[in-house]
Amino acid sequence: MNATSDLSALLQRVARGDRAALRMLYEHQSVRLFGVANAILRNRDAAADALQDAFIKIAQRAGQFDPARGPASAWLAAIVRHAALDIARARGREILSDDPALGDQPVAPEALEAALGRAQTEQLRACLEALEQKNRQGILLAFVHGLSHAQVAQKLDLPLGTVKAWIRRGLLRLRECLA
Amino acid sequence: MIPTDPQGRDEIAAEFVLGTLEAHDAVRVATAILTDADLARRVAGWEARLAPLADLATPEAPPPELWRRIEARLDPAPAPARARRWANPWKFGSFAGAALAAGLATFMLLRPAPAPQFMTVLLTDQAAPAWLVQADGAEIRLASLNTSPPPPDRVLELWALPQGAPAPTSLGLIPADGRITVRPTSIRPSPGMLIEITLEPPGGSPIGRPTGPIQFIGRLQPAVGS
Numbered sequence: 001m002n003a004t005s006d007l008s009a010l011l012q013r014v015a016r017g018d019r020a021a022l023r024m025l026y027e028h029q030s031v032r033l034f035g036v037a038n039a040i041l042r043n044r045d046a047a048a049d050a051l052q053d054a055f056i057k058i059a060q061r062a063g064q065f066d067p068a069r070g071p072a073s074a075w076l077a078a079i080v081r082h083a084a085l086d087i088a089r090a091r092g093r094e095i096l097s098d099d100p101a102l103g104d105q106p107v108a109p110e111a112l113e114a115a116l117g118r119a120q121t122e123q124l125r126a127c128l129e130a131l132e133q134k135n136r137q138g139i140l141l142a143f144v145h146g147l148s149h150a151q152v153a154q155k156l157d158l159p160l161g162t163v164k165a166w167i168r169r170g171l172l173r174l175r176e177c178l179a
Numbered sequence: 180m181i182p183t184d185p186q187g188r189d190e191i192a193a194e195f196v197l198g199t200l201e202a203h204d205a206v207r208v209a210t211a212i213l214t215d216a217d218l219a220r221r222v223a224g225w226e227a228r229l230a231p232l233a234d235l236a237t238p239e240a241p242p243p244e245l246w247r248r249i250e251a252r253l254d255p256a257p258a259p260a261r262a263r264r265w266a267n268p269w270k271f272g273s274f275a276g277a278a279l280a281a282g283l284a285t286f287m288l289l290r291p292a293p294a295p296q297f298m299t300v301l302l303t304d305q306a307a308p309a310w311l312v313q314a315d316g317a318e319i320r321l322a323s324l325n326t327s328p329p330p331p332d333r334v335l336e337l338w339a340l341p342q343g344a345p346a347p348t349s350l351g352l353i354p355a356d357g358r359i360t361v362r363p364t365s366i367r368p369s370p371g372m373l374i375e376i377t378l379e380p381p382g383g384s385p386i387g388r389p390t391g392p393i394q395f396i397g398r399l400q401p402a403v404g405s
Contacts, residue, residue: 006346013392019253020393026246027373027396031238039236040198048242055249069223074230081198081233082209089202121231142197144235149199171193178228 007072008065015063022059029073033080040084040146046091050084057083081146088146127177135170138163181211181218192221196229247306297368298402300324301376301395309395310357310376313402314368319350321374323357333378338389340373341366347375352383372399 007028013021030051037054038047057079065075128136134156141147141155153163182188194200195208212219295313303309313320321337329335337359338347350361353376366372377384378391 018392019250020396023246023396024375024393026249027398030241030245034241035236035238036233038239044242048245048248051241051245052249052252056252059253070227070230074226074233077230077233078196078226085198085205089205121234124228124231139197140232140235142199143229143232146198148201152199167197167199168190168194171190171197174228175189175193 007076008067011058011062011065011072011075014059015065022055025058025076026055029076032073033076036077036080037084039144040081040088042145046087047084050087051080053086054080054083081143085146123178124174127174130177131170131173132166134158135166135173138167139170139174142167181207181215188218189221192218193225195222196225295320295402297370297372297399299374299397299399301374301397303395310397312374312397312399314372314399316367318360318362319368319374320360321353321358326357328355329378332381333391334381334383335376335394336379336383336389336391337361338375338377339363339366339368340375341369342371342373346388347373349384349387352379368399370399370401373397374399 007025010021010025010028014025033054034047034051037050038044041047041050054076058076061079065072069075128139131139137156138152141152142149147155149164149167150160152158152167153160156163158166182191191200191204191208195205200208208218208222212222295315297314299312300308301310301312308324309326311322311324313322319339335353337350337353339350340347344366348363348366350363351359353359373396375389375396376394377389378394379389380391384390
């Protein structure tokens, strides 16, 4: 058994209303998933709200998880990210913050190397590294830290229109590179 | 509006996944994918492409009370039986307290164990204490606090899952008296290790991993004073 089939099996049980399985899923995944929410919200209270919303959705939608579309860990993280993004938008993330807690460290190539060093993500890492640095930074700041176009523009000290175009171009290149 | 050209549809799907859409566009995409199979496929494709990036976030433990908040949201109205039980807290409290004390006393009398390094209490799905788990660097000891026996054609099997391990390790079947001491060879008790008890067919899980529902679960924590 590996971790992936373990999570899929738990999700199948959650879909049948098995509360113990949901608790098990929480015990297994909450540290990783809270980290995902907190990277976006940078506020533990808000991240806790996001994780709570996400687990309600997980309990309700576990039956919709389709292993053919990707690993359960990714499905869980996507639900958490969107719950966190919803809260970030509701809080008004367009207010530009100069948050010192927003480190540049996850954007550094060595961080990419460490986090994405596993074989199955090597291609994504290679494709990200092939992007221009600011394209890559923009994509990572948006995905990992939930920054809006305007916040990415401020962070990278670039005009808003340029950032929008670069992120779009970066995503297009990623898709071609990963195809 | 959701674009109609393939390029535009793929771009809005990508930015939905990336998180850069404004609130109204994000809601539009989230609603559209319920009925628009092509858009749903594009969103799923981008989720799959970008998913590994979520691992760049630093893992962090959530607040300890969060699971209880989630359960409270899932059970907005207390079940009548539970409401009745709590309506007479004296009766329930004294029963649970006596059972807890009796279980602890039995355990301590029979086994003057060395001071544990790690402990946890496994809870029932009603959050009532059911099992006491104590461990040191080599040994894991389990004692029943107040547990009803498994159904006649089922046994209780004890499992441990070290943090980061992909699968739990069986620690054996729990005998009828509810006490078991194990010295696992392949794993060492450590803080954060999950301890769980599942319901299995006679003889235990035939495949070396849990097959039945999890009855009780808890996480080893450093014992106070050790």
